[in-house]
Amino acid sequence: METLTIGKALNTGLRRALEDDPKVLIMGEDVGKLGGVFRITDGLQKDFGEDRVIDTPLAESGIIGTAIGLALRGYRPVCEIQFDGFVYPAYDQIVSQVAKFHYRSQGKVRLPIVIRIPFGGGIGAVEHHSESPEAYFAHTAGLKVVSCASPNDAYWMIQQSIASDDPIIFLEPKRRYWEKGQVDVDGAPEPLHSSRVIRPGSHATVAAYGPMVRTALDAATAVAEDGRELEVIDLRSLSPLDLDPVFESVRRTGRLVVVHEAPSNVGLGAEIAARVTEQCFYSLEAPVLRVTGFNVPYPAARAEEEYLPDLDRVLDAVDRSMGW
Amino acid sequence: MTPVSRVKEFKLPDLGEGLTEGEILKWLVNVGDTVALNQPIVEVETAKAAVEIPAKWAGQVVTIFHSEGDTVEVGAPMIAIDTDPGAGPLPESAPAPSAASLAAVEVAPAEGAVEPGLIGGPAPGGRTAVLVGYGPRSTTAKRRPRATGPSAAQPSAPQPAVAQPSAVAVQTRPAPAPVEEPVEPEPVAARPAATGVLAKPPVRKLAKDLGVDLTQLVGTGPQGSISRDDVQAAAAELVEAASGKRSSAAPATAEPAARPAGEREWRVAVKGVRKLTAENMVASAFTAPHVSEFYTVDVTRSLRALDRLRAMPDWQDVRVSPLLLVAKAVLVALRRYPMVNSSWAGDEIVVKDYVNLGIAAATERGLIVPNIKDAGELTLRELADAMTALVQTAKAGRTAPADMAGGTFTITNVGVFGVDTGTPILPPGEAAILALGSIREQPWVHRGRVRVRQVTTLGISFDHRIIDGELGSRFLHDVGAFLADPEAALLAWG
Numbered sequence: 042m043e044t045l046t047i048g049k050a051l052n053t054g055l056r057r058a059l060e061d062d063p064k065v066l067i068m069g070e071d072v073g074k075l076g077g078v079f080r081i082t083d084g085l086q087k088d089f090g091e092d093r094v095i096d097t098p099l100a101e102s103g104i105i106g107t108a109i110g111l112a113l114r115g116y117r118p119v120c121e122i123q124f125d126g127f128v129y130p131a132y133d134q135i136v137s138q139v140a141k142f143h144y145r146s147q148g149k150v151r152l153p154i155v156i157r158i159p160f161g162g163g164i165g166a167v168e169h170h171s172e173s174p175e176a177y178f179a180h181t182a183g184l185k186v187v188s189c190a191s192p193n194d195a196y197w198m199i200q201q202s203i204a205s206d207d208p209i210i211f212l213e214p215k216r217r218y219w220e221k222g223q224v225d226v227d228g229a230p231e232p233l234h235s236s237r238v239i240r241p242g243s244h245a246t247v248a249a250y251g252p253m254v255r256t257a258l259d260a261a262t263a264v265a266e267d268g269r270e271l272e273v274i275d276l277r278s279l280s281p282l283d284l285d286p287v288f289e290s291v292r293r294t295g296r297l298v299v300v301h302e303a304p305s306n307v308g309l310g311a312e313i314a315a316r317v318t319e320q321c322f323y324s325l326e327a328p329v330l331r332v333t334g335f336n337v338p339y340p341a342a343r344a345e346e347e348y349l350p351d352l353d354r355v356l357d358a359v360d361r362s363m364g365w
Numbered sequence: 366m367t368p369v370s371r372v373k374e375f376k377l378p379d380l381g382e383g384l385t386e387g388e389i390l391k392w393l394v395n396v397g398d399t400v401a402l403n404q405p406i407v408e409v410e411t412a413k414a415a416v417e418i419p420a421k422w423a424g425q426v427v428t429i430f431h432s433e434g435d436t437v438e439v440g441a442p443m444i445a446i447d448t449d450p451g452a453g454p455l456p457e458s459a460p461a462p463s464a465a466s467l468a469a470v471e472v473a474p475a476e477g478a479v480e481p482g483l484i485g486g487p488a489p490g491g492r493t494a495v496l497v498g499y500g501p502r503s504t505t506a507k508r509r510p511r512a513t514g515p516s517a518a519q520p521s522a523p524q525p526a527v528a529q530p531s532a533v534a535v536q537t538r539p540a541p542a543p544v545e546e547p548v549e550p551e552p553v554a555a556r557p558a559a560t561g562v563l564a565k566p567p568v569r570k571l572a573k574d575l576g577v578d579l580t581q582l583v584g585t586g587p588q589g590s591i592s593r594d595d596v597q598a599a600a601a602e603l604v605e606a607a608s609g610k611r612s613s614a615a616p617a618t619a620e621p622a623a624r625p626a627g628e629r630e631w632r633v634a635v636k637g638v639r640k641l642t643a644e645n646m647v648a649s650a651f652t653a654p655h656v657s658e659f660y661t662v663d664v665t666r667s668l669r670a671l672d673r674l675r676a677m678p679d680w681q682d683v684r685v686s687p688l689l690l691v692a693k694a695v696l697v698a699l700r701r702y703p704m705v706n707s708s709w710a711g712d713e714i715v716v717k718d719y720v721n722l723g724i725a726a727a728t729e730r731g732l733i734v735p736n737i738k739d740a741g742e743l744t745l746r747e748l749a750d751a752m753t754a755l756v757q758t759a760k761a762g763r764t765a766p767a768d769m770a771g772g773t774f775t776i777t778n779v780g781v782f783g784v785d786t787g788t789p790i791l792p793p794g795e796a797a798i799l800a801l802g803s804i805r806e807q808p809w810v811h812r813g814r815v816r817v818r819q820v821t822t823l824g825i826s827f828d829h830r831i832i833d834g835e836l837g838s839r840f841l842h843d844v845g846a847f848l849a850d851p852e853a854a855l856l857a858w859g
Contacts (some may be wrong), residue, residue, distance in 0.1 A: 165499025216501035262506035
């Protein structure tokens with residue numbers, strides 16, 4: 042058991058993947074010499090060489106296109122998209138090629154590509170640096186989408202994603218990179234595409250992923266003073282969704298609040314609300330409520346705290362649900 | 366303004382995305398020079414380009430920390446500027462911060478710690494330094510103060526003084542309006558009438574499970590919605606109603622809680638047990654042609670028989686009443702006239718070998734009619750025990766629905782209310798019902814003389830589709846004959 046930050050846990054997980062499989066490559070903008078703008082790949086080029094940890098040109102479409110070719114030749118590329126808002130030049134490669142190759146080849150060719158994207162806001166950054174593009178990818182058949190929220194998950198999920206033969210969009214909660222937690226480096230990980238109750242409670246269920254898991258946990262801690270127990274679920278896998286634990290929880294609590302930074306409109310929360318309503322209709326004491334970013338472009342840094350869901354907005358939603 | 370704050374240190378910023386260091390190519394100013402805001406002060410070469418860095422403040426250069434050709438880490442102090450040189454000479458200790466800052470840079474950071482200003486290190490405002498942006502804030506699991514107590518859903522208790530919005534609230538931005546919901550709550554008035562009742566899904570499920578029709582209920586929940594309690598109350602009434610409750614015996618004691626002064630009429634909603642009773646009675650009264658007959662009989666011998674019974678050792682603790690003998694009389698008579706123990710099933714008549722004898726019981730929750738299963742198989746003692754148990758269970762409100770289902774013949778003891786008798790309406794599915802009037806002393810011709818005797822009047826209603834006047838009359842007469850002389854009847858027919 043070690044205490045690591047999420048960033049260091051990712052770095053350690055990447056290092057272990059490079060050690061375990063000589064076909065694993067890391068590629069992206071400034072991932073080599075600099076170690077990445079968030080230092081997630083710090084020290085890897087020094088130890089594994091420029092052939093395996095590759096500084097690429099500033100061209101995301103080219104990064105993914107190159108990764109496709111490498112994957113076709115048996116490599117397992119791990120691409121870093123420097124910031125969430127930079128992924129869009131690569132969007133065509135991802136949805137038109139990465140997502141479709143397995144299907145197009147009638148199952149003969151699989152592309153074991155991991156696309157790491159530091160996502161979400163909260164760091165006071167400029168435009169293109171704070172977006173939550175998960176719904177675009179979760180909507181696309183042929184892609185898997187996961188998001189880690191703790192150092193232990195960061196360490197294990199990145200390795201599981203690299204080991205997966207399917208392409209995976211790996212979303213990293215960039216504002217939580219420096220949060221520390223216990224990492225069980227020798228233990229056995231949970232299945233990659235599984236959600237998990239990370240705090241049990243009886244009054245209402247709060248489901249979140251990525252950076253909002255911390256917010257949900259904080260909300261549960263804050264409201265415990267009022268004698269309320271929130272059950273917090275870390276969804277972890279956004280495509281495929283593993284909602285059985287959510288159904289089971291909602292059947293007990295009768296209330297669900299889904300939290301994400303991305304806007305509510307046609308987002309993950311909408312999908313979850315629809316499925317929970319279908320599966321748990323007779324258990325719902327209140328409609329499934331969403332606490333999300335607003336349906337506007339991501340705001341300027343000084344306004345982002347008004348935009349991002351925080352503890353108080355989560356608890357306001359819990360209050361609304363309880364008062365139904 | 367203290368002298369220390371006059372002197373500001375300029376640290377090497379990250380000039381590109383993710384640079385860690387830069388080489389000083391050339392200083393453009395010297396110690397003692399006066400610099401203007403944004404005046405270029407130094408030329409630095411990074412991995413990406415050589416750039417001139419402008420002065421962040423106007424003032425006089427106090428210290429230059431590095432020589433040309435030095436490689437400086439991002440975040441290390443470059444130059445110190447006295448921003449108020451006109452205020453007099455600096456105290457001896459003025460340049461102190463630089464030494465401390467330098468030391469911090471030169472000493473390797475403790476394991477896991479990151480220097481201030483570098484990525485992952487501390488930044489102003491409780492943030493973590495990042496490459497692009499102000500950096501993430503560290504979080505706290507603390508809720509903003511709320512003016513209205515913990516929530517609308519909870520009764521607002523008096524808040525401790527600490528929690529009141531005071532100086533804290535001044536710093537906190539006001540609670541934003543609940544912009545959370547992209548969709549406004551559905552306005553009740555706009556709801557189409559066809560939607561029917563307001564009830565949450567779990568309440569609908571409960572209603573479905575308990576067989577309660579939500580459209581018949583008046584909701585007491587928020588916005589007139591039907592609550593779980595509403596459904597459970599209605600279900601409890603349904604259970605009673607299902608037992609065959611008759612309108613003649615249902616107490617109408619419910620008075621509206623708030624009745625306007627001077628109002629001379631008041632209205633009781635027809636719902637729940639009242640509604641079901643009404644439906645049953647209408648269905649029975651207008652489908653089964655009722656015939657009622659009466660028979661007044663001297664039951665003095667029955668009462669004496671009961672006295673003798675009570676004196677028997679086996680019966681010391683047994684509760685016996687005239688109703689016990691009436692029940693026995695009915696059971697004996699039903700054996701002689703099984704067609705009375707039947708029901709109408711459209712194109713056939715279902716005659717039953719078994720008797721599930723219903724006994725109407727007045728309880729706090731109203732009248733219920735549990736029945737004694739296979740009463741015809743029981744001895745008199747067993748019948749007495751069963752009746753006692755049945756009444757006690759009913760009065761305790763614990764009668765199970767199964768005990769109220771499947772009755773084949775019913776006795777209603779309206780005599781306990783002091784009336785002579787009545788013309789009861791048949792419980793649906795039964796062919797006959799017997800009413801026992803009050804037993805009281807009356808002048809009666811006994812053995813040729815007028816004597817004071819214990820007399821009662823039996824009333825019977827029967828379904829004329831099944832039971833002709835002859836059969837009904839014979840049955841009623843047999844019951845009366847039993848009560849007039851139980852010993853003889855038992856000898857003859859028992």
